[in-house]
Amino acid sequence: MYPLLRSSAAVLSLCFLAACSSSDSGENLTANVEPSNCEITGHSYGIVGGQVLGSGNELSSSTVLIVTVKENKEYSICTGTLIARDKVLTAAHCSPPDTKAIAIAFTNNVGCMSEAPKRTLRLVVDKAVNEDYPHTNSIYNASNDLAILKFAGNIPEGYKIRSLPSATFSPAPTDxxxxxxxxxxxxxxxxxxxxxxxxxxxxxxxxxxxxxxxxxxxxxxxxxxxxxxxxxxxxxxxxxxxxxxxxxxxxxxxxxxxxxxxxxxxxxxxxxxxxxxxxxxxxxxxxxxxxxxxxxxxxxxx
Missing domain, CATH: 2.40.10.10 (Trypsin-like serine proteases)
Structure with missing residues (x-):
């Protein structure tokens, strides 16, 4: 098998997720105990030769963090795009069999998620995974590596739904x-x-x-x-x-x-x-x- 990119894992406390799970709607966005200014601003090198994204711009307003809790209390990180008020488009390999193990975080950094779980986290309640994706480590499986996650609660203020492209859209080489x-x-x-x-x-x-x-x-x-x-x-x-x-x-x-x-x-x-x-x-x-x-x-x- 060829070495492929997959979501990374980090060992952190998951008490914030337990706190969020006490509300099945995820609509309590303004808890007094949670800071409202924990987002990152400014620029630095990132992604591979890129820049940090602050809140409220065209990219961050439709991009979400996907967190999957593992049995050993670690969690894996993926990325998703908001395509409806309660749906996120992502990769199939970012969607494990247990839907209850997945959460969507509306934040631009994992630290803010842990500091303000009620404001940032939404629990996934259903999903659709491409039935032709076999969940095995192969280049050819990328053809069907697609999933939609449905979450409970509303999207926070400042977030926007990303429109799907037309089937005929094609970028020019100069784009x-x-x-x-x-x-x-x-x-x-x-x-x-x-x-x-x-x-x-x-x-x-x-x-x-x-x-x-x-x-x-x-x-x-x-x-x-x-x-x-x-x-x-x-x-x-x-x-x-x-x-x-x-x-x-x-x-x-x-x-x-x-x-x-x-x-x-x-x-x-x-x-x-x-x-x-x-x-x-x-x-x-x-x-x-x-x-x-x-x-x-x-x-x-x-």
Missing amino acids: TLVMSGYGTTSEKAGDSGTLRFAKSSASNILGNSFFLARSNRTVSVDKTIIVEQPRTGVCSGDSGGALYAKTKDGLTLIGITSMGVDHRALKDSDVRICHGVAIYVDVRENLNWIREQSDKLDRNNL
Whole structure:
């Protein structure tokens, strides 16, 4: 198996999650004991050669942190995009079988989530996972690495729903790609949990295939967008995050982060998964599935 990008894990106290679970609606956003100014502002290097995202801008207003609690009291981090008032689009591998183990955090850093759980956290109550995703570690599974999480409660003030793209939208080579996520800034960094973004040129899109040096062959992955990331790109924890095309009309959602592959490395010991290519599920190829499953989730909760 090839080393792939997957969501990172951190060992932290989970008492904040227990506090949130006492309310099944998640609507208590203004508890007096919780600070309202714990969000990050300013800029620094992040995502891989990117910048920290503060609150209230075009990217952070539709990006959420996905937290999955594990049996050993650790938790894994992924990224998601708000596509409805109670739904988040993310990667299938960010959605474990136990829905009760997943929470959505409306915050740009994990520290704020732990300080203000009632304001930031929403519990996942239902989900739709692409039935063709086998939950095994393979490049080819990126074709179907897509899920929708439905959560309880309302979205906080300042957050906005991200529109789906048209099936015919296509970025020009001169357009800019923008990726966002809560992942680490390098393969060895332990700094996941802060929302960051990075930019790249749309000319770095390779289509849905790339040459894998270790196998000396070209790999093609259906229904994906493969982007070369020589200097900036996604890393562990950015799984499920959005890939946007920035045009004169603004940001258009085109992909969901599935994994990273170091396609240049000739042997496993040289692999750096945060450098190489990033594989995104093509949202335009999955519009029917997204709409059908969103409607089904609504019917399930009538």
